[in-house]
Amino acid sequence: MQRLFTLLSILILSLLISAPLSAAPVSNNPIPVQITVLSAETNKPIPGATIEFRQSSDRAAVIATATADANGIATTSLAKGSYQCLTSAAGMGTVRNYLYQEGQPKIETKVWLNKAAAMSGRLLDSSGKPLGGFRMLVDRLFSTTTDATGRFRFDNLDARGHDLRLEQAGWVLEKSYYPQPGVGETKQLGDMVVRRAATV
Secondary structure, three states: OHHHHHHHHHHHHHHHHHOOOOOOOOOOOOEEEEEEEEEOOOOOEOOOOEEEEEEOOOOOOEEEEEEOOOOOEEEEEEOOEEEEEEEEOOOEOEEEEEEEEOOOOOEEEEEEEOEOEEEEEEEEOOOOOEOOOOEEEEOOOEEEEOOOOOEEEEEEEOOOOOOEEEOOOOEEEOOOEOOOOOOOOEEEEEEEEEEEOOOO
16 A cells, blocks of 8 residues: 555656646737837938838738837837838838747837848840830849830849849749849849740
8 A cells, every 4th residue: 555655656746747837828919019220320210210010921911010200119019920020211221120929028129221222124035125014023022014125123122132033924034133232322233134934
């Protein structure tokens, strides 16, 4: 009998030791998010800057927006999850950052914007004919269509490398492009040759 009591005591003790300590439950309620938007050049706040919050996928819909006050502070509330934030302001490049809301009581962060950069170019076929009406993408976020002369332009970009793609059924760029405009620079990409995609 004493042996049975000892075995039961050991079993109960081992269960207590191996059981996880109870923690406060993680709330799924939205939590406050505060983002301060600053100029990378002056470190001063940028009033009127806007922030779009999207789920963390390239083409997710906007689920919340916030506008910076006179102190450059924008606030909103987000439920638990991962988000991409697109921050923009007049004359400044658009910056994409990521937020991870994992149940913490509050998120506070800062975003610095540079003077807007831009890039432009012209699409031609292999014979040199301009290609109008072709859709171009930057970073799988921003799109534009070439005009009748094959020209395109992207404004309000951040000063960094950008993934430039052609999104036109049956056509591909002859080479890949990853232009890196500087702060306030308009990067001229010149003529870009496009050819028919190979069929399998």
